Amino acid sequence: MKISINDVEHVADLARLHLDEKEKEQLAGQLSSVLDYIDMLNELDTKDVPPTTLAVFIDNVFRSDEVGQSLTNEVALANAPDKKDGFFRVPTII
Amino acid sequence: MDREIIIGLETHVELKTKSKIFCSCSAQFGGEPNTNTCPRCLAMPGTLPVLNKQAVEFAMKAALALNCEILPFCVFDRKNYFYPDLPKGFQTSQYTYPLARNGYIDIKVNGKTRRIRINRIHLEDDAGKSIHEKNYSLVDLNRAGVPLIEIVTEPDIRSPEEARLYLEKLKAILEYTEVSDCRMEEGSLRCDANISLRPFGSDKLGTKTEIKNLNSFRSVQRGLEYEVWRQNQALDNGEEIVQETLQWDEDLGVTVPMRSKEEAHDYRYFPEPDLVPTVITEEWIEAVRSTIPELPDSRFKRFVEEYGLPEYDAEVLTASRPVADYYEACLKFCPDPKAVSNWVMVDLFALLKANNMELADCLISPENLGEMIKLIKEGTISSKIAKTVFEEMFKTGKTASTIVEEKGLVQISDEGELRALVERVVAESPKSVEDYKNGKKKALGFMVGQVMKETKGKANPQLVNKLLLEILDN
Numbered sequence: 092m093k094i095s096i097n098d099v100e101h102v103a104d105l106a107r108l109h110l111d112e113k114e115k116e117q118l119a120g121q122l123s124s125v126l127d128y129i130d131m132l133n134e135l136d137t138k139d140v141p142p143t144t145l146a147v148f149i150d151n152v153f154r155s156d157e158v159g160q161s162l163t164n165e166v167a168l169a170n171a172p173d174k175k176d177g178f179f180r181v182p183t184i185i
Numbered sequence: 186m187d188r189e190i191i192i193g194l195e196t197h198v199e200l201k202t203k204s205k206i207f208c209s210c211s212a213q214f215g216g217e218p219n220t221n222t223c224p225r226c227l228a229m230p231g232t233l234p235v236l237n238k239q240a241v242e243f244a245m246k247a248a249l250a251l252n253c254e255i256l257p258f259c260v261f262d263r264k265n266y267f268y269p270d271l272p273k274g275f276q277t278s279q280y281t282y283p284l285a286r287n288g289y290i291d292i293k294v295n296g297k298t299r300r301i302r303i304n305r306i307h308l309e310d311d312a313g314k315s316i317h318e319k320n321y322s323l324v325d326l327n328r329a330g331v332p333l334i335e336i337v338t339e340p341d342i343r344s345p346e347e348a349r350l351y352l353e354k355l356k357a358i359l360e361y362t363e364v365s366d367c368r369m370e371e372g373s374l375r376c377d378a379n380i381s382l383r384p385f386g387s388d389k390l391g392t393k394t395e396i397k398n399l400n401s402f403r404s405v406q407r408g409l410e411y412e413v414w415r416q417n418q419a420l421d422n423g424e425e426i427v428q429e430t431l432q433w434d435e436d437l438g439v440t441v442p443m444r445s446k447e448e449a450h451d452y453r454y455f456p457e458p459d460l461v462p463t464v465i466t467e468e469w470i471e472a473v474r475s476t477i478p479e480l481p482d483s484r485f486k487r488f489v490e491e492y493g494l495p496e497y498d499a500e501v502l503t504a505s506r507p508v509a510d511y512y513e514a515c516l517k518f519c520p521d522p523k524a525v526s527n528w529v530m531v532d533l534f535a536l537l538k539a540n541n542m543e544l545a546d547c548l549i550s551p552e553n554l555g556e557m558i559k560l561i562k563e564g565t566i567s568s569k570i571a572k573t574v575f576e577e578m579f580k581t582g583k584t585a586s587t588i589v590e591e592k593g594l595v596q597i598s599d600e601g602e603l604r605a606l607v608e609r610v611v612a613e614s615p616k617s618v619e620d621y622k623n624g625k626k627k628a629l630g631f632m633v634g635q636v637m638k639e640t641k642g643k644a645n646p647q648l649v650n651k652l653l654l655e656i657l658d659n
């Protein structure tokens with residue numbers, strides 16, 4: 092499967108990655124070979140295998156609706172690079 | 186050219202669980218910013234979600250009340266996008282295997298029933314709240330992780346009015362089931378709309394736009410009306426509709442395109458590896474079904490059949506569960522359905538509206554309203570005086586009989602006392618008497634009015650009428 096420079100740019104954009112031209116070239120090649128490798132799985136006949144979303148076979152793990160301890164505002168914001176009046180402060184969104 | 190309007194709605198509803206969907210932080214609205222968070226809903230590395238069972242059951246209850254089938258197997262997926270109020274970098278939602286499908290809501294449009302089909306209902310977590318300032322934005326993650334259901338209709342809605350009616354009915358049903366507060370002003374019920382136009386008779390859908398930020402019933406209808414007009418205008422001018430996401434601006438009354446960067450969405454859904462599938466058995470479904478109360482449609486039917494109410498009354502009274510409950514509680518104390526309906530729908534609603542209050546804040550207990558209506562029926566107070574009594578009850582919460590006694594408002598039904606007064610009024614109104622004798626029946630009303638005025642409204646009007654006729658016709 093051939094990954095184009097456009098595809099790389101699109102994926103990089105979604106992942107908020109800034110790539111230079113050389114990196115784009117390089118990644119286009121690498122991503123193509125990754126997909127080729129995964130494509131080998133398509134050689135297997137999976138007609139009778141149900142789709143799997145998980146490697147473990149358990150279901151219905153729940154917690155009951157009880158309120159527990161939350162963090163204090165100070166602790167919640169402790170790792171934030173920027174804050175104001177108890178809020179996380181971030182660059183302008185709109 | 187006249188075109189057909191095609192609308193589909195996506196409604197997000199916050200479920201009123203005590204705790205969040207994947208952690209034990211409080212899900213209660215309000216609170217100081219960032220005080221209901223923990224490593225899990227802040228998406229600290231290494232933390233794992235565990236599904237709140239109550240959220241699943243509330244979602245099931247809502248789905249059943251909306252006539253959906255619950256699917257036996259549902260799976261959470263990651264919906265990937267970056268936004269500062271979404272700490273995980275993805276929303277945990279259900280994509281391939283939603284909780285429920287194939288439901289419907291019946292709405293009444295101009296007296297006719299229209300069925301709006303529901304395509305799917307799925308469970309997901311809410312994002313935090315952003316406040317946009319001039320040079321920066323502020324983020325509060327108290328809402329991040331509150332359980333939501335998203336209810337997606339088929340494109341069955343044919344007018345902005347129908348969209349509003351659908352949403353009002355949806356809100357009523359969800360309030361009846363008590364799975365959500367449905368407070369649009371607090372964002373616990375939010376609506377996005379997809380809308381396109383096409384020539385009548387065509388079976389091909391036109392290019393649609395999506396309108397976000399329709400935060401009240403009024404803005405749903407207004408936003409869609411504006412967009413119908415805008416699209417018609419564009420098509421009339423031979424322009425093509427651009428598929429885009431628009432933001433409704435309530436103040437300016439226009440839809441404006443959102444920045445295209447934001448809508449270049451490619452969510453790359455994939456199954457959430459940190460959560461196990463949910464398997465829902467028939468027994469579980471039936472257990473949840475048994476908790477669903479009587480819903481607006483059947484209550485409406487019962488109010489018409491059992492109480493003999495006009496359809497209009499039944500419609501208004503059953504549109505909200507607190508009102509319907511209040512009405513039926515009043516009936517226990519005063520089994521006169523139409524009289525109670527009039528007092529609730531007309532007088533009580535007017536006072537609530539004038540004072541900007543909700544029924545929950547009302548000081549008049551059902552028992553007291555029932556007693557007041559009884560006083561009217563027994564002739565202790567006239568219906569005119571009752572209005573005064575009612576307003577006093579509304580203000581003070583006192584019983585009708587207390588107010589009547591304190592203010593000396595008992596109706597005068599003593600025939601001797603009234604006869605003397607009626608005779609005096611007749612003697613003092615020779616012009617009206619003459620008019621009456623000349624066939625002007627309106628003159629009678631004037632004299633009744635005079636007697637009522639003399640007694641400050643306390644005279645029994647039927648008796649006054651009877652006495653006047655006796656005296657005049659002799």
Ligand SMILES: [Zn+2]
Nearest residue numbers: 208210223226
């Ligand atoms: Zn939490």
